[in-house]
Amino acid sequence: MASNRDDFGIAIRYALLQRGAKQKFSIFSLIVVAIIIFFIDVNASKPGQIARGLLNDFIYRISFVASSPINFIDYSTKGITNHFNVYKENQNLKEELASLKAKDLNTEFVIQENKNLSKFVDEQLSASQELVFAKVILDKDSPFIKSLIINKGSKAGIEKGMPVIEKGNLVGRVVEVNFLSARVLLLDDLNSRIPVTLEPNSAQAILVGSGEDNRPQLSFLPERFEVEAEYKVYTSGKDGILSAGIPIGETYNEEGILRVRLFSDPNQINYISVVLVKENPALRIN
Amino acid sequence: MAIALKNLKFHLARLLPLLLLYGFSITTLDLNLTGYFSIVSFNLQLLIIFYWVLRNPEVLGFGHIFFAGILNDIITNFPLGSSALMYLVVAATANYFRAKAIRKYLMLDWLFLLIALVFAYAFVLFILAKFSSVEIIYDQFFYNGFFTLLLYPIIYILFKFYSNLVGIRDTDD
Numbered sequence: 001m002a003s004n005r006d007d008f009g010i011a012i013r014y015a016l017l018q019r020g021a022k023q024k025f026s027i028f029s030l031i032v033v034a035i036i037i038f039f040i041d042v043n044a045s046k047p048g049q050i051a052r053g054l055l056n057d058f059i060y061r062i063s064f065v066a067s068s069p070i071n072f073i074d075y076s077t078k079g080i081t082n083h084f085n086v087y088k089e090n091q092n093l094k095e096e097l098a099s100l101k102a103k104d105l106n107t108e109f110v111i112q113e114n115k116n117l118s119k120f121v122d123e124q125l126s127a128s129q130e131l132v133f134a135k136v137i138l139d140k141d142s143p144f145i146k147s148l149i150i151n152k153g154s155k156a157g158i159e160k161g162m163p164v165i166e167k168g169n170l171v172g173r174v175v176e177v178n179f180l181s182a183r184v185l186l187l188d189d190l191n192s193r194i195p196v197t198l199e200p201n202s203a204q205a206i207l208v209g210s211g212e213d214n215r216p217q218l219s220f221l222p223e224r225f226e227v228e229a230e231y232k233v234y235t236s237g238k239d240g241i242l243s244a245g246i247p248i249g250e251t252y253n254e255e256g257i258l259r260v261r262l263f264s265d266p267n268q269i270n271y272i273s274v275v276l277v278k279e280n281p282a283l284r285i286n
Numbered sequence: 287m288a289i290a291l292k293n294l295k296f297h298l299a300r301l302l303p304l305l306l307l308y309g310f311s312i313t314t315l316d317l318n319l320t321g322y323f324s325i326v327s328f329n330l331q332l333l334i335i336f337y338w339v340l341r342n343p344e345v346l347g348f349g350h351i352f353f354a355g356i357l358n359d360i361i362t363n364f365p366l367g368s369s370a371l372m373y374l375v376v377a378a379t380a381n382y383f384r385a386k387a388i389r390k391y392l393m394l395d396w397l398f399l400l401i402a403l404v405f406a407y408a409f410v411l412f413i414l415a416k417f418s419s420v421e422i423i424y425d426q427f428f429y430n431g432f433f434t435l436l437l438y439p440i441i442y443i444l445f446k447f448y449s450n451l452v453g454i455r456d457t458d459d
Contacts, residue, residue, distance in 0.1 A: 007386075015382035027378045030352040034374060035413075037356070038367030042418045052366070059312070059360045067313040142362050143327035143426045176363065183363060191421050211423050 053178040060149050060181045064137040130276040132156045146189035153178045163242045163275045169263040170246045186266045187216050195238040198231040218258040299452035303345050307334050311358040325429040332376050333441045339380035341456045365418045375406040403431050
């Protein structure tokens with residue numbers, strides 16, 4: 001019995017403390033250092049945040065350079081695939097065009113929708129609003145976080161919380177700002193919460209990321225809300241940060257859960273624009 | 287000259303596991319299939335660490351394992367040190383089994399890996415849940431661990447083949 005305990009103790013000591021001929025550090029000492037770093041990071045003070053920001057900038061650049069061969073292969077593969085899909089796409093577009101022409105567009109519906117939108121839009125997202133155009137430098141496919149790293153940061157005037165759009169559609173918001181880079185939390189991330197309005201009936205809801213690709217869902221919908229119908233989803237601007245009326249996507253019903261098909265596929269984003277708006281407390285609803 | 291060239295080739299070939307570890311930690315390289323099946327993702331770094339620490343820890347080095355974890359945390363926006371802790375717990379468990387096990391074969395390795403993953407995920411989830419504000423998707427962690435475990439035989443065969451090819455021997459001290 002005592003011998004077993006001794007064996008166990010020796011093996012534990014060996015596993016944690018033994019360094020071997022070429023090892024400079026024992027696992028135990030590195031675990032202690034990792035724990036210290038962890039607690040410093042989760043309780044980061046202002047200087048700690050600045051240091052982390054500088055470190056992030058540096059590592060993101062290295063990662064961008066290191067990932068370029070992989071990105072090049074990925075880009076080339078997509079390019080070739082797209083090339084071969086052109087014919088099929090053309091046929092589909094022709095069919096779609098014919099179907100659209102045949103459709104009797106309900107203009108009254110569009111006018112009503114427009115009126116409803118104008119009611120709550122306090123500030124329109126317009127060309128005069130300042131935008132910062134940025135390139136996506138890192139898009140690591142992680143099961144735990146849906147985010148992008150862009151090549152603009154506080155130097156370009158970007159601040160935490162600012163909305164990020166692609167081709168006029170909302171894709172996420174800035175959650176981390178470094179001097180030369182920033183992280184954008186995508187709408188499908190589990191931590192993403194965006195107040196939205198649904199047209200044509202102006203219902204208010206919260207768009208919640210599900211942690212799964214391109215499948216955010218709507219929560220806090222009005223009672224007896226008709227989930228079968230299709231709605232267009234826009235930002236409501238009620239958080240006082242996002243401008244109202246930025247298009248997000250269209251709803252679809254999945255087993256009683258109202259999900260949103262985003263207009264901008266988060267997996268296909270290369271360039272984005274950050275809207276330089278600051279929080280407007282007057283618009284915030286508590 | 288020929289001996290020097292052979293030595294150089296051997297040293298370069300020995301670097302591949304380390305390069306893979308850094309590659310999966312810092313670049314956009316991954317084998318995740320979340321685009322096709324939302325639950326299928328792997329933590330290849332853990333498999334690389336487990337296999338090589340169990341056979342020959344000198345190939346990776348504990349300092350590099352720690353550093354790769356820190357880099358991975360920066361890229362994935364986890365609190366600094368959490369991935370490093372996960373990697374080190376797997377390394378420590380593999381090192382423990384290395385001291386205890388006389389023979390190493392796939393099924394035994396697989397069992398050891400299961401234990402190592404349970405320790406690593408439990409430890410990291412505990413500190414993340416208790417001390418950080420990160421919202422944890424427990425399902426995703428479970429699936430990630432499960433599919434990582436499932437992938438091990440393939441990694442085992444590939445690395446075994448590679449070790450035989452370039453002549454990296456197991457160390458038993």
